[in-house]
Amino acid sequence: MIVSKLKEAQICFSNLRVTLPYPFGPGAEVGEGFRGKIHVDAEKCVACGGCANVCPSRLIRFYDEGERTRMEFILDRCTYCGRCAEVCPEGAITMTQLFETATDDKTDLYIEQELYMLTCKRCGRCFETENAIDRIPTRRMRQGRNYVGASMPHGAPENAEGKR
Amino acid sequence: MLKKWAQKAFPKSLWVYHTNCAACNGCDIEIINVLTPYYDAERFGIKLVGSPRHADVLLVTGGVSRQIAPALRRLYAATPNPKLVLAIGSCACGGDVFYDSYTMYGGVDKVIPVNYYISGCPPRPEAILYGVAVALGLAPKKVAKEIIRDFPDSADIDVPMLDFHK
Numbered sequence: 001m002i003v004s005k006l007k008e009a010q011i012c013f014s015n016l017r018v019t020l021p022y023p024f025g026p027g028a029e030v031g032e033g034f035r036g037k038i039h040v041d042a043e044k045c046v047a048c049g050g051c052a053n054v055c056p057s058r059l060i061r062f063y064d065e066g067e068r069t070r071m072e073f074i075l076d077r078c079t080y081c082g083r084c085a086e087v088c089p090e091g092a093i094t095m096t097q098l099f100e101t102a103t104d105d106k107t108d109l110y111i112e113q114e115l116y117m118l119t120c121k122r123c124g125r126c127f128e129t130e131n132a133i134d135r136i137p138t139r140r141m142r143q144g145r146n147y148v149g150a151s152m153p154h155g156a157p158e159n160a161e162g163k164r
Numbered sequence: 165m166l167k168k169w170a171q172k173a174f175p176k177s178l179w180v181y182h183t184n185c186a187a188c189n190g191c192d193i194e195i196i197n198v199l200t201p202y203y204d205a206e207r208f209g210i211k212l213v214g215s216p217r218h219a220d221v222l223l224v225t226g227g228v229s230r231q232i233a234p235a236l237r238r239l240y241a242a243t244p245n246p247k248l249v250l251a252i253g254s255c256a257c258g259g260d261v262f263y264d265s266y267t268m269y270g271g272v273d274k275v276i277p278v279n280y281y282i283s284g285c286p287p288r289p290e291a292i293l294y295g296v297a298v299a300l301g302l303a304p305k306k307v308a309k310e311i312i313r314d315f316p317d318s319a320d321i322d323v324p325m326l327d328f329h330k
Contacts, residue, residue, distance in 0.1 A: 077258030
């Protein structure tokens with residue numbers, strides 16, 4: 001009995017302080033694959049809608065408004081499952097390590113993204129973002145400014161690969 | 165303003181009452197975790213009490229189900245003023261995957277007013293501690309509304325804004 005008490009005392013003294021200094025200092029380490037608040041990169045997004053398709057909370061909404069596509073992320077009900085980041089073909093959605101999402105206003109947990117959609121010359125429908133079109137390497141498919149994308153460079157880039 | 169009010173209203177210790185309104189128990193485990201010596205919320209004077217009549221703060225977890233909503237309203241009425249309500253977890257903040265369920269209200273703020281939202285499924289113990297620190301004015305909040313517009317400079321954007329926003 002006394003021996004066990006002594007052992008307990010020894011453990012207590014040898015461990016010293018276990019309390020983390022958080023929030024005034026560093027907390028426990030966030031693991032490598034921790035899924036925090038999502039981050040959306042508009043430069044990479046092609047507005048395919050895959051994330052909206054798989055989100056279990058249905059918090060990603062797409063609004064097709066002609067030449068713009070508006071995406072809403074209502075993150076207050078985010079499950080942090082990471083499915084959107086998993087299915088994103090372009091890696092536009094990533095899970096950051098930010099977990100300190102405490103706020104007094106629910107609208108802080110909200111991301112809105114508007115993307116400009118290029119218009120198909122044949123049918124006149126706004127169909128795809130610049131990000132996706134930029135990657136098409138063939139010269140035949142994009143002769144100069146065949147599409148209405150005013151900021152696009154004239155013609156295909158010189159170092160375009162796969163010139164068929 | 166709310167921060168100043170909170171500092172004035174709760175200068176010393178917060179006594180919290182923890183209630184589970186149809187949560188899956190994940191958030192509740194994390195709340196208990198915060199009260200352990202490892203995170204030691206008692207540094208801030210936070211103490212778990214057994215009655216809402218003794219409490220300053222209500223920690224509400226879970227998207228409120230229809231069955232427990234009247235009890236939650238009574239609980240809120242039983243808590244003496246001034247009081248804070250912390251919605252802990254994604255269910256309590258916005259309803260999580262149950263946001264449009266017919267058995268759930270989808271968020272504590274649909275039933276009683278909420279002062280602070282701590283999102284996460286479940287939130288880390290640090291996130292809960294950070295929420296308490298934000299409520300006490302010890303730390304700034306780190307999230308903000310993001311509006312990203314990826315438009316080329318020369319694109320004419322004369323499409324009228326449609327008000328789909330909730």
